[in-house]
Amino acid sequence: MSVLAELAALPGVIAAGEYSYRGDRFSFKGDLDDEQARMASIMCRATTMSVHMQVDILNDFCKDCGLNPSAGWVVRGPGFTACAYANIFCFLDNSSASLNDVMGLMRRRLRDRGDELI
Amino acid sequence: MIRRALALDGVTVICRFRDDGMLVEAYGLIAQEQMAGLAKFAYEYKRIVQGNADQLSMFTQVAGWTPPRGWVVHGKAVAVCSVGNLVALINADEGNVSEVMRELDDLSHY
Amino acid sequence: MPDLDRLMELPGALASFHFSDRGQLGDYRVADGSPLEKNTLDMLCHMCVANTCIGTMQARGWEGLTGTKGFYPIEGFTLVGFEMSTVAVGNYGVVLRNEDADYQGAYDALAGQAS
Known part of the structure; x- marks a missing residue:
């Protein structure tokens, strides 16, 4: 199962998406339309950078x-x-999602992705 | 060529950086290591400004912001000005930011 | 209002701190053996304020375009670093070791909702 599918299947996850660090591609699973997913990818990529x-x-400090x-x-x-980890993002409904479960899954699945592409 | 920016009042450092942030050439009154740091900051800040300008266009649906041509961060005593892949450090009370931005714009075309 | 000493009781807490609206560090606590020093925490505070502002801008834009509500105003920002994280809500923050981090618990404690 892809990490996006795993995340999207968690309770309270509205959508999970992945964007390329170059900003030219994105994919997603969940309750967003294409334009919203594109916007979310642009926003999350900007914040990650x-x-x-x-x-x-x-780090100098x-x-x-x-x-x-x-x-x-x-x-x-x-x-x-x-929330975002590496180049994957999630939108959560606070009333039904567990932030710890989402962050835990992201950390387990994505911690080995390096930052050299950023 | 970019060295001529130092002739402007208040300009203390001028650097050109590559598209990956590496310093290409630099002139001025600070150590080489600090110039490399300034270039890296300018490279990363340029990408952040680009990202925020993209979002401004997206949210307002108003064209004309992107791609951003340059940026200025104005501190109390110094300002950092950048256009394209050039970045200059100026003493805020001696330099004229408009003049510096015009010169950087001109130099960025070479 | 969160109590800095109580925040240090969160699992894996390395530091707790208060900061001004512009990001200047105020009162703070640091755990024994923590690598964090005052100037690092001050920088961290400035970063939390900067990103809360960016998030607020994004929430405003997102809600304006999509018509959805619930992101604005941004209440908290969390940085997940390589081995430690920082969670900031309002004018208070805490630094946690990643392996012990309870993000939800930290949010709740910082928002003054801890039981």
């Missing part, structure tokens, strides 16, 4: 302390949460 640079800068390189991020709103 931004966080990657920030953590790179942060604490060399090899365990933050660098960045692996992912989460933003939480009152009803929904967006």
Whole structure:
């Protein structure tokens, strides 16, 4: 089973998607239309690149302390949460999703993806 | 060629970087290592500005923002200006950001 | 309001901190043996504020275009680093070891909802 299918099957996961680091391709599973998935991919890619640079800068303050390189991020709103790990993202319904289950699955399946393509 | 930017008031460093962020050439008053750091920052910041400009276009449905031609980060004492693959460091109270951006735009075409 | 000492009781907590709306570090706690120093936490705070702002911009744009509600306003930002993560909600944050991180618990504690 693909990681997108696994994520999309978790309770409360509205959609899971994958974008290319170059920004020219995306795929997804779940309750988004194509245009929404394209927008979500653009947003998540932009945040991933931004966080990657920030953590790179942060590394100058604490060399090899365990933050660098960045692996992912989460933003939480009152009803929904967006999270990303490597080049995979998920939109969650806060009322029914377990953030820990989603992040745990992402970490297990994606931790070996390097950052050299960012 | 890019060295001529140092003739502008307030410009202390000028660098050109590759599309992968590596420093190509640099002139100015800071150490080579710091110039490489400035180039890397400019490369990554350029991609972030590009990403945010894409989102601005997407959300507002207004054309004209992308692709961004350059950016300026203005601090209290210094400013960083970039156009294309060029980045300049200027003393904010001595330099004129508009002049620097015009010069960078001109130099970026060579 | 979250208590910094109570936040240090979260599983794998390496640091807890308060920061201003502009990202300046205020009061903080650091666990014994933690590699985090004051200037690192200050930088981390600035980063959390920056990304909360970016997320807020994205939530605004997303809701405006799609008509969905529930992302805006962004309440929290989490960075998942290589071995540790930081979770920030409002003006408080905590750094956790990834292997022990309870993201939901951290959110709840930071939002002042912990029982």
